[in-house]
Amino acid sequence: MLTAKGKYGLKALVHMSQMQPGQLALATEMAAANNIPKKFLDAILGELRNAGIVQSRKGKGGGYRLARPAEEVKVGAIVRVLDGPLAPIPCASHTRYEACDDCDVETCQVRHMMLDVRNAIAEVLDKTTLAQMRDMDGDVLPLELRTA
Amino acid sequence: MTQRLSIIIVGGGASGVLLAAHLLRDSAMDLRVTLIEKRSEIGPGVAYSARQQDHVLNVAAPNMSAYAGDPDHFWRWLHERGLVGEDRFVFVSRRHYGTYLGDVLKGLADDGRLQVVHATVRRVAPGTNGVEVVLDSGTSILGHVAVLAVGHEEQPARSKGIAVRVGSSADTPIDRDAPVMILGSGLSMVDAWLTLSQAEHRGPVTVVSRHGLLPHSHRQVEKVELEAADVPFGTGLRYFVDWFRDIVAESAGRGSDWRGVVDALRPFNQRIWQAWSHDARVSFLEHIRPIWNIHRHRLPPDLHQRLADAVSTGQVQLIAGKFLDVRRDGSEVVATVRRKGVANTEEFRVARVYDCGGVSVDVEQSTNPVIGQLVADGTARADRLHIGLDVTEACEVIAVTGSPAERLFAIGPLTRGTFFEIEAIPDIRVQCAELATRLFRNADRVLERRLH
The missing domain is CATH 3.50.50.60 (FAD/NAD(P)-binding domain)
Structure with a gap:
């Protein structure tokens, strides 16, 4: 599931993707504008930097910016970095697999279905770029129906 | 009057044969495939011509089928000829594979849709109506589209x-x-x-x-399961390497080792490569590739x-x-x-x-006259890393102007700048299947204009 960490990270990245080229975003501004606890955001930005998704500059005039154009960054990449392998429930992951105490993993139908669900999640998130997510304007209609 | 889609494949080694096989497999498709190979035999090319018994495949036999959707195709072929027993973890001689490729094509060539030409290609010239392929003899062959399947460089570059x-x-x-x-x-x-x-x-x-x-060395280890949802695409290189090491450590605890992880990543290697930034790719080639190669190959x-x-x-x-x-x-x-x-x-x-040095040669230095000519006249260009020919993810050859060709495609090792993991059969057969599908889908478009 998308945790608060994943959600806050995505919001911060949308924020950065709206900056003018060459401009840096301050952590305090991003925290205030998106209702994110500042300490938590600092930790999130640190992880995004380690993963090569954002770049930072320290000191006066410092801040954060995207390491690559928003058109090249897939939402799936961000979520995997912040929340680990995409998985709707803990047992539906091969790499960060956590077995349930109360069921047999080989025969559990719920797990099998959730493995399909995770693939569907991955497909959507890997198809969507940060730029596309930024440009979703909160309209209730899905994108493909809006032009009609 | 309906016209037959005409496809010229330059190169009758493994990639060329695999593409021809995927094109001709559906006997209902009305098309004409011309396969041009300078060698006397179709199939072996450079890769599978080895005449020595202990020049074996570096991939276990069950993974070498011509068709991804029929994984036992090669295994059955070996079995019918008594070349293998029951043990599937077996590395058969490479020349058998060359013969197999030839047989794959023979099985599809009896209905007149395939024409094999033994000649050296001198020039490939795509135009608005079709592609002209000029042979050494001066003869021209015309087709709606042409596909470069010229494989590895044959001459030492240094x-x-x-x-x-x-x-x-x-x-x-x-x-x-x-x-x-x-x-x-x-x-x-x-x-x-x-x-x-x-x-x-x-x-x-x-x-x-x-x-x-x-x-x-190869070794039979416990299979590691990885799906796209597990793989961190599009991160920096260091992050990816750390992730890889973590997964290897975890897998070691479950009766596998790095081999299981390297093999599990195989289906995603192209996507991993494509999701990296240019800088990450450069850095991979520089620092990681030598180490990766000895684990992967x-x-x-x-x-x-x-x-x-x-x-x-x-x-x-x-x-x-x-x-x-x-x-x-x-x-x-x-x-x-x-x-x-x-x-x-x-x-x-x-x-x-x-x-026996690196096989990735800058196409600007290519000893293959066809590639040299295409690069010289601007029909094609080197990819940004200079490890192959610049192509789109749909295998369209990109001209020096940056625009993708409508009628000229490339497959196999030549496309490594875009696909990276594209030197072995399991990857090339998928590339061929996808290109065949796209050529069929776009047939109407390339047929609209008549051949001159």
Whole structure:
């Protein structure tokens, strides 16, 4: 599931993707504008930097910016970095697999279905770029129906 | 009147045959495939021409089917000929694979839709109405689209023509006790060393490569399961390497090892490559590729053992260093090498230097006249990393102007700048299947304009 960490990270990245080229975003501004606890955001930005998704500059005039154009960054990449392998429930992951105490993993139908669900999640998130997510304007209609 | 889609494939080695097979497989498709190959045999190409029994496939036989959707196709072929038993962890001779590829095509060629031409292609010229392929004889063949399937470079790109390729016409017999040098320490080096062993060569073999690393051995390990949802695409390189190490450590605890992880990543390698930034790719080629290669391109266990024995007895000497220069001195060759981490250079006097170095050659230096001409006239260009030809993810050749060709495509190792993991059958067959599907889908568009 998308945790608060994943959600806050995505919001911060949308924020950065709206900056003018060459401009840096301050952590305090991003925290205030998106209702994110500042300490938590600092930790999130640190992880995004380690993963090569954002770049930072320290000191006066410092801040954060995207390491690559928003058109090249897939939402799936961000979520995997912040929340680990995409998985709707803990047992539906091969790499960060956590077995349930109360069921047999080989025969559990719920797990099998959730493995399909995770693939569907991955497909959507890997198809969507940060730029596309930024440009979703909160309209209730899905994108493909809006032009009609 | 409906027109038949006409497709010209330049190159009748593994990639060319696999593409032809995928095009012709559906007998209901109305099309014409012209396969042009300069060699007398269709199928083997450079990769599967090895005449020696112990030049084996580096992939276990069950993974080598021509069709991803029919994984046992090759296994059945081997079985019918009594070439394998029940053990599926087996590495059969490469020449069998060349024969298999030829047979795959023969099985599809009896309805007149395939034409095989034995000739060297001199020029490929895509126009608005079709593609003209000019042969050495001066004859032109016209098609709606053409696909370059020319495989690996055949000539050594360095060492001034003094170093030779093993088994080439320049590889004349030498004194069996004479010292020789091999440039490169990958699987091609192993082939060269095997050829020397077969000829009962007893002289010392000095192997020089940048890092002096030998390929690892295959081993049957517990399968590791990875899906796209597990793989961190599009991160920086360091993050990815850390992730990889973590997964290997976890897998080791579950009865597998790095082999399981490397194999599990295989279906995603192209996506991993494509999701990286240019900088990450450059950095991978520079720092990680040598290490990746020895884990990814492994040797069958018995061969690996033989090689390890030769290294421990000193018959094979491994040098990590840079090959700087080579010159002739009478009947001998003098090679200059600088060992890694050392300032001064060293000269080696040997009977012959074999070039088994990297296969990724800058297309601007290509010895293949077709590629040279396409790059020279701007129809094609090198990819940004200069490891192949620039193509789109749909295999369209990109011109020097940046626009993708409508009628000219490339497949196989030549497309490694875009796909990276595109040198072995399991990847090339998927690329061929996808290109065949796209060519069918776009048939109406290329047929709209009539051939001149």
